[in-house]
Amino acid sequence: MSEPLLRLHQASKRYGALKVTDELSFSLAEGEALGVLGPNGAGKSTMFNLITGDVRPDVGQVFYAGEDITPLPPSARCHKGIGRSYQVPHPLAGMTVFENLVVGAMYGALLDEEEAYEHCVGVLDRTGLSHRANQLAGTLTLLDRKRLELARALATKPKLLLLDEIAGGLTDQEAKALVCTIDAIRADGVSIVWIEHVVNALLAVVDRLIVINFGALLTEGDPETVMASREVREVYMGIEA
């Protein structure tokens, strides 16, 4: 069997007395789209921080394309193809939308200026932001800030895209458009891990689900089986078995 694109191996992270991830292990095959569910505070965003290098595990490792990347800083992981959107958008507010993307393309994907411009025009188009290209990022609506968050991640030319709750607050129509965008990104060969509370949108995209509770893997499997499982009904959805 070929090496997974991403593998977390018993990754634990503690803040004081709080064990935020607890020997968390899972893997992602190349080309796969994996959904992540779990209650608020379960440790999902921290898991992304461990993958991107924003946070180092106290114990455990992160492997990417077979390499132990645990010691690497976020910039090196980004250069290797790990891109990420943040749950709370934090664009470079005083720069235009296009400039935000160019920064991602030049510093994240190490493109030269000309290549970066060409790439970012495509990203604007793909994310529905072309008409906002020259607007200051700090003046965008929430919807467009979310689009920009996705666009900034794409600007870095990720092979692995980590999406953190990008569908929250969208109308049904907007969520459908987002699903189409993510499907198109996948069709280009990008592997995806998507943390999302908007379950309908998530299920429209992912091949497999994992559920995290108290920082540990509660269950994993095909979406239908996971959604019907007793653990998920009890813990995630608050329904008694």
Ligand SMILES: Nc1ncnc2c1ncn2[C@@H]1O[C@H](COP(=O)(O)OP(=O)(O)OP(=O)(O)O)[C@@H](O)[C@H]1O
């Ligand atoms: N830097 C930090 N310092 C202290 N505690 C933290 C830190 N980062 C996260 N936590 C705590 O760790 C727990 C898990 O947070 P995390 O953001 O990973 O959860 P989550 O599953 O992504 O939650 P949500 O669905 O609400 O976004 C929370 O109790 C949070 O307050």
